[in-house]
Amino acid sequence: MxxxxxxxxxxxxxxxxxxxxxxxxxxxxxxxGYPDFDVSPALIDRVVHYMRQGCNQYAPMTGVPALRKAIADKAAALYDAVYDPETEVTVTSGATEALYAAITAVVRPGDDVVIVEPAYDAYEPAVRLNGGRAVFVPMTFPGYRMDWEQVRQALSDRTRLLILNSPHNPTGSVFTAEDIAQLKTLVAGSDFFILSDEVYEHIVFDGRRHASMARDPELRRRSFVVSSFGKTYHATGWKIGYCLAPAPLSAELRKVHQYLTFASNTPIQMALADYLARHEDHLxxxxxxxxxxxxxxxxxxxxxxxxxxxxxxxxxxxxxxxxxxxxxxxxxxxxxxxxxxxxxxxxxxxxxxxxxxxxxxxxxxxxxxxxxxxxxxxxx
Ligand SMILES: Cc1ncc(COP(=O)(O)O)c(C=O)c1O
CATH class of the missing domain: 3.90.1150.10 (Aspartate Aminotransferase, domain 1)
Structure with a gap:
């Protein structure tokens, strides 16, 4: 066949x-793009500890409560953003799953999704599998900056989702305060959602500050903010990520997550929950x-x-x-x-x-x- x-x-x-x-x-x-460095022995010890403790069965669908709480605490400390761990934080099997679940929750056949190029390769196929149409907007070249006027021109009443990524793979460019100001002007009065891929949130140079969509209340209310522990703890093979989104958005994302993977690796989630408080590791x-x-x-x-x-x-x-x-x-x-x-x-x-x-x-x-x-x- x-x-x-x-x-x-x-x-x-x-x-x-x-x-x-x-x-x-x-x-x-x-x-x-994977690190050559060993995972911290202390973190591995925590994983082994929880495995030996018998934490080897399914985790709760939305994620281990202690990890959801630790993630919410981190968002509050770094981005001054209040997310309810019960309803607004979802642990996923890598950022890849969170991206797919968010796109699937939002995009319906006939919808347009604006994607900035160069673009990480996971976005467009997910849009297409959900019957959406990708509308591409190039970054400037050779500076690799956002061209917000071009983004504005790509928007229409068919636009359901705008996918953003900062710090940006592959270019290494990072949103500035001016980018966020331009984005806020762009979204005013519109009703499309934002999927913000922030897996490199802890890797920004020369004193810059990561411009998370979580930081701004106006952007936060329409955003799925996706991150990953793989990049942060040199553990890309563990495939644990998460999505922060307001409760009504998280509820829809969770419906997809429930049938995509249901739950993610239990002992690793437990270990990460302990470990996340060690700010020196991600900061x-x-x-x-x-x-x-x-x-x-x-x-x-x-x-x-x-x-x-x-x-x-x-x-x-x-x-x-x-x-x-x-x-x-x-x-x-x-x-x-x-x-x-x-x-x-x-x-x-x-x-x-x-x-x-x-x-x-x-x-x-x-x-x-x-x-x-x-x-x-x-x-x-
Ligand atoms: C921009 C971007 N988003 C998402 C991912 C996937 O993250 P994860 O390994 O947690 O699924 C990567 C991995 O390279 C990436 O570079």
Whole structure:
């Protein structure tokens, strides 16, 4: 039997393709965005503790109460935002599940969803599977800033949802206070929702402050704010995330979550609940990654690659225009095979590709790995 595909143009993600190529050619893998660092032994001890205590059955559908409370406390402390842990905080199996559940809860056939490009690859297929239509708005190039006038032009009475992401993957750009002011002007008098992907909320550089949708009451009332413990605790494989949203929005998200995964990993939720109070772990992350960013950029100094501004996340966009005129997909492949370093070609984050000569490197790696990679890049 054959099955007519609901996503005929979707293949293996670029992350799998580049990681596979890196493995085949024994290249240093700076493509996929996962950290090289160990999870804190204290956090692992808590997980083991709860497993041995017998906390191995289904968690409550909405999440372990202590973790929901700890998440609400964090939102209050960092963003001055009051979320009720009972009705407005939902623990999910990674941010990916929260994004899918939010999109499914909101989008109906015929709805438009505005997506800013370059865009993380999970958004658009979820919109399409729910019968929605993605309307793409590019960031400026090469500055990678929001173009709010273009966003305004993309809005119509069919718009149900605007998907935002700051700190931004892949560009590393971060919303400013001016972005938030422009967004507030844009939403005034409208009734679309916002899905705000904030998984890199704790990785912002040079004294910037993360502009969470939770911080502003006007934006908060229409927003699903999604985050993930994977990025924060070097534990992307644990797949625990969460969504903050006002009670009526959370109620609809939970209806989807209930039948998508029902509940997420119990002992890890219990451990994270204990651990979240240790603010030094998430609040020290910006400094930790800022040093990595600066090290990688300085190691690239003698090379012909030109690092672009990076304000947050653990991704560095790098211009290679003086080295090659090849499209980024071709150059990234050749760099992996011939020079032993894998990166992501950002054109795949655009629905129609582009002709920018830029690659995305993940610098969430040990210094020795970054040095080895940079030495290879300096030889190109
Ligand atoms: C922007 C963005 N959103 C969501 C995710 C997925 O997060 P999780 O691993 O918690 O599902 C990622 C992971 O790379 C990401 O970069």
């Amino acid at each position: 054959t099955l007519p595909s609901k996503l005929p143009d979707v293949g293996l993600t670029i992350f799998s393709v580049m990681s596979q190529l890196a493995a085949e050619h024994r290249a240093i893998n700076l493509s996929q 020290g992350l910006s400094d930790f990654y800022q040093e990595k960013r600066d090290l990688f950029a300085s190691l690239l100094g003698p090379s012909r690659f030109r690092p672009l501004p990076c304000e947050g996340t653990y991704f560095q966009m790098v211009d290679y225009a003086v080295i090659s005129d090849e499209p980024d997909t071709v150059f990234a492949r050749r760099m992996t095979i011939d020079h032993g370093v894998a990166a992501i070609p950002p054109s795949v984050f655009y629905h129609q590709g582009n002709d920018h000569r830029v690659l995305r490197f993940c610098f969430a790696k040990n210094d020795a790995t970054l040095k080895e990679a940079a030495e290879a890049l300096c030889r190109i």
